[in-house]
Amino acid sequence: MVGTQVFDGERLRLARLAKGLTLDELGGRVSATRQYLNQLEQGTKQPTDVMIEALAAALGVTERFFTLPARSGVSAEQCHFRKQRTTPVSVVSQVLARGTLLDSFIDRLDRALELPDVSFPDLPVASTADIESAAEEARHQWKLGTGPISSMMRVVENAGAVVSFFDGVSERVDALSIDRPRPMIIRSEAKPSACRLRFDLAHECGHLIMHKGIVTGDKATEDQANRFASAFLLPRSAFIHEFPRGRMLNWQAIFEMKLRWKVAASAILRRAYDLRMVSADQYRTGYIHLSKTGQRKFERYDDVIVAEEPELLPSAMMALEQASPGAVRRIAADAGLEDGMFESVSGLDLPPEADMDMTNLVPIRR
């Protein structure tokens, strides 16, 4: 029951977009017409308490969600993902809406916990040389040396980003990052290969470092982020030292590099081409070889490189829950999120509700 607080149509729209529902689809779930729902979103009508209850249940939010003051939502220039001109507006809206909801939860979590300081340097770039320098500078700032990155996940999480998972977003979006006070990196593909995930994380890291306040998603900025990922994971000087030279591509050595650097053979090949260590012909021949041997999606050794899992959000939730059972649910509820919506925007389950029988027990501290 919302009571005397005012129902905000914008909040309804936010939850509906985050769920990826059209007005018609939501109407089907709550037995209402699209025109009526549109009027609610526009603020020209106020819903009944029964309708508020039905909308909250259909969208996986609390009834209070609709009355919460709207924080400034995630805007287009804060959200980095590959947006082709053909990407439907509904997909973009869904990503922005989910980002806004996840951000509202993380903002509250951030106030309750000490999370790593956000330390992504701000390095705008104008040329390829700038991108190479930005990758070197980031490695230097984070004291990573010039060797293989042991865990790309830990690099971004130690730099303060929260890594999460959006379920059920269009296949057109594979990974994205959102530049908020606590940056978020989101995967939308359930199980990418370990190398692919590392590259995606480095790519998003590139956006957060190079594209602050810039609207991205076009080919030029995506290419810049790819180049950053490539340069960050395979530093120029070390790569030149290790890449096998010769008239023919030495696949055994390339796959040894893959195991050592945990970067896909296709990305190693591309790096070699970008640094002009192989010709365009050699690069294309190599790519065709990978394709013909069925390695375009799954490469040799993809199954032996262990996938990196996000740690920050799960361990933050666990720490809070241990210190204060039920606190995570309270924070989620404070942000207006119920189980369904929480899972959609974080890829995680809320901790089970505290056993009602335990509520009258007071833990004795030693």
Added chain:
Amino acid sequence: MTKIYPWDYHTDLTEDRIKTIAAMLVDGRHAALERMDEEAGDNGWTHGCRAFQFCRHRILRAIDSGDHGWLTAIDRTLQLIFKIGEVPVRIYKGDADEPTDRTLRQTFGELRQLEILFPEHDEGRDLAYRFAVETDIDGSVLAVKFVGLRGESAVLIWDVPLDDLPTFAGTVGRAASESVELAAPSVGLRTDRDIAEDSADA
């Protein structure tokens, strides 16, 4: 004197001018790639048409703008023949050293311009000058090459530098340092005092 670079063949073919045209070709191809929509029915053929037209449009627009006095058109049709200075040039997509029959085709206008331009025995006279655009599997531009074709063989191939990085063919690099083991991200509980201090800061 051995001729290596385009400007060795003709002084009108300067590095800056060739880079300017190459940038238009990259921009045109990539703009077309951004509009590629397989779900709507695009395929290699529709993309190829769009990519060529986008490149043609950028060159014609540059000619019409008058910003580049050295750039003019001989044939504005879909065959598109333009001139860098006085040298007639065309564009094609494909490997520089494997030109197709269509790539090799020369029109009367192009041949006449070459005859006027080069002395009778100059080796540049019987070349067909082309920009060859080489692409990756996904259609991104890998390389733009300025090519001089004699018959079916490319006697001049200049890989137009698309970025500002030096090449590393002769360098040996430096051995990588040890991989750095990273700790798990730290998470701590805020004390009441922290929260009060944060509020005071805000």
